[in-house]
Amino acid sequence: MHDEPNDHFVRAGAFSIEEREAVYRAIHTRRDVRDQFLPDPLPEDVIARMLAAAHAAPSVGFMQPWNFLLIRDAARREAAWRIFSKANDEAAEMFSNERRDSYRKLKLEGIRKAPLGICVTCDPTRGGAVVLGRTHNLRMDSYSTVCAIQNFWLAARVEGVGVGWVSIFHQHDMRALLGIPEHVEVMGWFCVGYVDRLYDQPELALKGWLQRLPLEQLIFEEVWGKVSGDPDI
Numbered sequence: 269m270h271d272e273p274n275d276h277f278v279r280a281g282a283f284s285i286e287e288r289e290a291v292y293r294a295i296h297t298r299r300d301v302r303d304q305f306l307p308d309p310l311p312e313d314v315i316a317r318m319l320a321a322a323h324a325a326p327s328v329g330f331m332q333p334w335n336f337l338l339i340r341d342a343a344r345r346e347a348a349w350r351i352f353s354k355a356n357d358e359a360a361e362m363f364s365n366e367r368r369d370s371y372r373k374l375k376l377e378g379i380r381k382a383p384l385g386i387c388v389t390c391d392p393t394r395g396g397a398v399v400l401g402r403t404h405n406l407r408m409d410s411y412s413t414v415c416a417i418q419n420f421w422l423a424a425r426v427e428g429v430g431v432g433w434v435s436i437f438h439q440h441d442m443r444a445l446l447g448i449p450e451h452v453e454v455m456g457w458f459c460v461g462y463v464d465r466l467y468d469q470p471e472l473a474l475k476g477w478l479q480r481l482p483l484e485q486l487i488f489e490e491v492w493g494k495v496s497g498d499p500d501i
């Protein structure tokens with residue numbers, strides 16, 4: 269028996285080395301952007317490609333529960349910022365002393381600076397009363413919408429567009445501002461725009477809030493808690 273060298277054949281469906289590197293580059297250099305937005309409006313074809321990427325996401329039972337509300341109006345973005353600001357003050361109070369001071373120094377949104385806001389929603393009624401794959405965990409609709417968001421985020425990266433996820437607000441405030449029906453979940457407000465720079469690491473790591481965990485500590489073998497090299501239980 270001998271091993272076939274890998275580069276002598278291309279696995280069905282595999283990308284070329286250059287394509288693979290490009291995809292991994294998009295994944296590893298995607299960033300959450302808060303403050304680096306430029307005011308330039310995004311061309312419609314760029315927005316269309318990013319939304320098409322979002323819409324290509326997997327979804328439970330193919331229910332496609334997402335909607336994308338595009339908000340360009342500065343006054344409405346200002347109102348969204350006020351909604352954020354109220355919740356952000358509440359959030360700061362949830363941390364104790366030193367951590368609260370560090371929290372207050374963080375910039376956690378670019379709602380007014382980014383020329384485009386996109387509110388992504390999840391409609392749990394989209395697929396009818398019973399949805400294939402969602403029968404025993406109703407949250408699968410939100411998980412599906414997060415897949416669409418991640419696709420959007422990666423597409424934005426390859427377009428040179430920055431995206432920042434803002435989740436610090438009361439659902440009912442955002443629903444009221446944007447006329448979103450009561451039964452629809454607000455997944456986030458996304459600040460979208462060209463950027464003057466991208467950090468090479470998560471901003472929260474650079475600012476000393478939290479660091480990336482070592483991957484090897486997060487991979488278990490066979491049973492919860494058993495990491496590679498541990499003796500068999």
Ligand SMILES: Cc1cc2c(cc1C)N(C[C@H](O)[C@H](O)[C@H](O)COP(=O)(O)O)c1[nH]c(=O)[nH]c(=O)c1N2
Nearest residue numbers: 298299300375376377433434435436469470471472
């Ligand atoms: C569900 C969810 C919700 C939020 C976020 C992310 C996700 C997945 N993130 C962005 C988050 O802080 C960021 O992704 C991590 O810090 C890692 O940084 P990079 O995305 O790798 O740059 C985020 N960032 C922020 O400044 N304000 C926010 O309200 C949120 N909310």
